[in-house]
Amino acid sequence: MENEAGALSRVAGLFSARGYNIESLTVAPTEDSTLSRMTLVTVGSDDVVEQITKQLNKLIDVVKIIDLSDGDHIECELMLVKVRAIGKDRKEIKSTADIFHGRIVDVTDKSYTIELTGTGSKLDAFLETMERKSILETVRTGASGIGRGERILKI
Amino acid sequence: MDTKELTGAEITIRCLQEEAVDFIFGYPGGAVLFIYDELFKQDKVKHILVRHEQAAVHAADGYARSGNKAGVALVTSGPGVTNAITGIATAYMDSIPMVIISGQVPTPAIGLDAFQEVDTVGITRPCVKHNFLVKDITELATTIKKAFYICATGRPGPVLVDIPKDVSQEKTKFTYPSNVVMRSYNPTSKGHPGQLKKAMQLILGSKRPMIYTGGGVILSNAAAQLTSLVQMLNFPCTNTLMGLGGYPATDKQFVGMLGMHGTYEANMAMQQCDVLIAIGARFDDRVIGNPKHFFNKDRKIIHIDIDPSSISKRVKVDVPIVGNVSHVLIELIKLLETSKEKTNQTALKSWWKQINQWRERDCLKYDRKSPIIKPQMVVEKLYKITKGNAFITSDVGQHQMWAAQFYKFDKPRRWINSGGLGTMGFGLPAAMGVQFANPKGVVACITGEASIQMCIQELSTCKQYNLPLKIINLNNRYMGMVRQWQEFFHGNRYAESYVDALPNFVKLAESYGHVGMKIEQPSDIESALKEAFGLKNRLVFMDFITDQTENVFPMVPGGKGLSEMILV
Numbered sequence: 001m002e003n004e005a006g007a008l009s010r011v012a013g014l015f016s017a018r019g020y021n022i023e024s025l026t027v028a029p030t031e032d033s034t035l036s037r038m039t040l041v042t043v044g045s046d047d048v049v050e051q052i053t054k055q056l057n058k059l060i061d062v063v064k065i066i067d068l069s070d071g072d073h074i075e076c077e078l079m080l081v082k083v084r085a086i087g088k089d090r091k092e093i094k095s096t097a098d099i100f101h102g103r104i105v106d107v108t109d110k111s112y113t114i115e116l117t118g119t120g121s122k123l124d125a126f127l128e129t130m131e132r133k134s135i136l137e138t139v140r141t142g143a144s145g146i147g148r149g150e151r152i153l154k155i
Numbered sequence: 156m157d158t159k160e161l162t163g164a165e166i167t168i169r170c171l172q173e174e175a176v177d178f179i180f181g182y183p184g185g186a187v188l189f190i191y192d193e194l195f196k197q198d199k200v201k202h203i204l205v206r207h208e209q210a211a212v213h214a215a216d217g218y219a220r221s222g223n224k225a226g227v228a229l230v231t232s233g234p235g236v237t238n239a240i241t242g243i244a245t246a247y248m249d250s251i252p253m254v255i256i257s258g259q260v261p262t263p264a265i266g267l268d269a270f271q272e273v274d275t276v277g278i279t280r281p282c283v284k285h286n287f288l289v290k291d292i293t294e295l296a297t298t299i300k301k302a303f304y305i306c307a308t309g310r311p312g313p314v315l316v317d318i319p320k321d322v323s324q325e326k327t328k329f330t331y332p333s334n335v336v337m338r339s340y341n342p343t344s345k346g347h348p349g350q351l352k353k354a355m356q357l358i359l360g361s362k363r364p365m366i367y368t369g370g371g372v373i374l375s376n377a378a379a380q381l382t383s384l385v386q387m388l389n390f391p392c393t394n395t396l397m398g399l400g401g402y403p404a405t406d407k408q409f410v411g412m413l414g415m416h417g418t419y420e421a422n423m424a425m426q427q428c429d430v431l432i433a434i435g436a437r438f439d440d441r442v443i444g445n446p447k448h449f450f451n452k453d454r455k456i457i458h459i460d461i462d463p464s465s466i467s468k469r470v471k472v473d474v475p476i477v478g479n480v481s482h483v484l485i486e487l488i489k490l491l492e493t494s495k496e497k498t499n500q501t502a503l504k505s506w507w508k509q510i511n512q513w514r515e516r517d518c519l520k521y522d523r524k525s526p527i528i529k530p531q532m533v534v535e536k537l538y539k540i541t542k543g544n545a546f547i548t549s550d551v552g553q554h555q556m557w558a559a560q561f562y563k564f565d566k567p568r569r570w571i572n573s574g575g576l577g578t579m580g581f582g583l584p585a586a587m588g589v590q591f592a593n594p595k596g597v598v599a600c601i602t603g604e605a606s607i608q609m610c611i612q613e614l615s616t617c618k619q620y621n622l623p624l625k626i627i628n629l630n631n632r633y634m635g636m637v638r639q640w641q642e643f644f645h646g647n648r649y650a651e652s653y654v655d656a657l658p659n660f661v662k663l664a665e666s667y668g669h670v671g672m673k674i675e676q677p678s679d680i681e682s683a684l685k686e687a688f689g690l691k692n693r694l695v696f697m698d699f700i701t702d703q704t705e706n707v708f709p710m711v712p713g714g715k716g717l718s719e720m721i722l723v
């Protein structure tokens with residue numbers, strides 16, 4: 001969409017006005033600074049998704065939309081998790097993080113902050129392996145998506 | 156520098172001149188004073204001073220609907236904008252092309268809760284086609300150009316341009332772009348040829364066809380094309396409340412308006428047809444009722460509309476055609492003319508027989524001998540006296556439905572009402588706009604004693620500009636439509652629907668400098684109307700004291716299907 005002030009609020013406003021659901025939303029400028037790329041995750045029946053697509057297309061700031069789930073695509077999300085890490089737990093957490101290809105990006109004598117990327121379900125799985133009480137804080141970006149191979153969204 | 160620099164205010168007015176805007180409806184205030192100053196210095200764009208910003212927008216709206224040209228309104232920041240919202244939402248719901256220019260507090264003050272600051276772009280976002288806040292004077296002219304372009308193309312709608320006071324004061328060089336290119340906005344106009352062929356096949360194969368058309372036919376100026384299509388096919392045609400005048404109401408192929416207060420024959424034909432051709436209409440809840448009840452597995456639907464999001468929104472259709480109604484109809488007519496196959500005449504004959512049987516039900520009958528004035532009779536007589544040639548605006552309620560049922564609109568852009576939002580208070584200011592767009596036209600506003608009081612202050616504007624409107628007040632001392640629902644669905648408990656402490660409308664009209672008339676006898680209706688319409692240069696406020704108990708029939712109760720009508 002156009003990298004204009006208010007463009008994001010038009011999208012968000014449309015979803016709340018029409019009772020659609022936003023699971024997650026990420027947006028940032030692209031290599032062309034006049035354009036922003038947004039990945040929005042929503043759920044709904046085919047009819048609802050069709051309406052959402054049509055309604056979004058009507059927004060003047062929206063340049064082009066594709067439904068990534070119509071074809072092969074890559075989905076990726078970034079998560080930062082701060083966990084309590086004391087004594088023998090430290091080693092265990094480190095090795096779990098390794099299994100998930102996570103990186104420990106900050107360390108104190110009581111905690112680790114782990115950076116993880118991947119699909120939403122991979123991040124969920126990681127959180128499930130952590131003991132609930134050891135999780136101090138999580139922050140997730142929501143998914144960014146891109147088509148596989150020659151499937152290109154370009155203006 | 157050789158070329159002269161202009162202020163933002165001058166640029167704004169120059170843009171309006173470039174767009175050949177002749178009237179702008181507005182109300183001044185601090186944030187727009189520079190713009191008013193520039194208006195003062197020229198005379199190409201005439202400013203019409205209303206008495207409330209809601210009326211400015213409704214007037215611009217009436218101007219646009221009747222004049223086929225974008226309306227323009229000008230309001231100040233804060234309360235000027237909030238007062239305008241009802242008008243903007245009204246125009247949005249009915250897809251009316253309009254540009255609203257609003258003043259904003261100076262850019263450095265934005266966000267600081269400055270005096271008369273509101274987040275105009277935020278507040279209006281859900282009820283405009285698009286809006287802009289102009290923070291940089293070098294973008295002002297292009298933005299105004301875009302506003303005029305966006306509001307009138309594709310599915311039309313209001314576009315707002317918010318101009319901070321400092322931007323109206325700063326200077327820059329002025330060039331008005333001759334066109335705009337927007338990579339994110341390219342409305343389709345031509346229908347898909349493959350889809351058109353499919354539509355033609357369905358049309359030719361139909362046994363019980365029905366043509367259902369809405370405001371899109373009016374907005375795209377497709378009444379002539381529609382009329383050719385309907386007549387070449389000999390199919391029945393119905394119009395929505397927004398579509399009246401799209402097909403001549405006096406023609407025998409017209410089966411009346413459809414919907415909640417549509418005719419028996421139109422609603423039955425909608426329900427029982429085997430091929431439905433929907434043109435510039437959107438299967439709104441007031442039109443088809445409950446979609447589940449509307450569903451009919453034996454019916455195929457062709458839907459022609461400029462807005463893809465209107466297609467398969469409430470009702471799944473079989474052949475969608477996205478495009479400008481007027482273009483699509485021209486193509487469709489061409490296809491049909493060159494087709495070797497013809498429509499099924501025998502089937503059509505028995506379908507018409509069925510429709511004529513439904514017609515015999517005479518669903519709009521009312522007691523013509525009543526000693527108390529029946530509102531329907533007033534509208535019928537109004538039709539007679541004006542020879543069906545008046546521009547009719549209305550407010551919202553029973554009177555609106557009677558106007559739609561009993562005034563036969565043969566031409567488009569003659570019936571001006573708030574269909575989508577249903578805004579009481581629309582009628583009078585809209586009529587002002589209609590009169591400005593059609594200085595020689597006869598303009599009447601059919602209203603009710605509750606609705607008229609929502610913008611009654613505009614009688615003063617009418618005096619100032621000598622607008623010879625005729626106000627037909629169907630005075631039943633009730634918010635009649637509310638009373639009717641209370642009678643039908645709330646056990647006759649008339650909670651707060653009695654309109655008490657009414658003013659003396661005759662004196663009220665007189666105190667604004669107009670002519671007032673009160674009519675209480677059915678036998679006086681015609682002579683009073685003649686007298687009023689004879690006063691060609693005066694606004695006449697006609698207060699008709701009507702039957703309080705009259706209801707609008709037929710009626711499809713909310714949540715029911717089209718064939719489940721309550722009949723007289």
Ligand SMILES: Cc1ncc(C[n+]2csc(CCOP(=O)(O)OP(=O)(O)O)c2C)c(N)n1
Nearest residue numbers: 552553554579603604605606633634635636
């Ligand atoms: C601004 C606004 N407020 C409330 C309503 C709800 N409403 C619809 S019809 C109606 C009554 C209108 O009464 P009146 O103008 O006297 O017309 P009548 O139905 O009696 O012909 C009301 C209150 C509305 N449509 N618009």
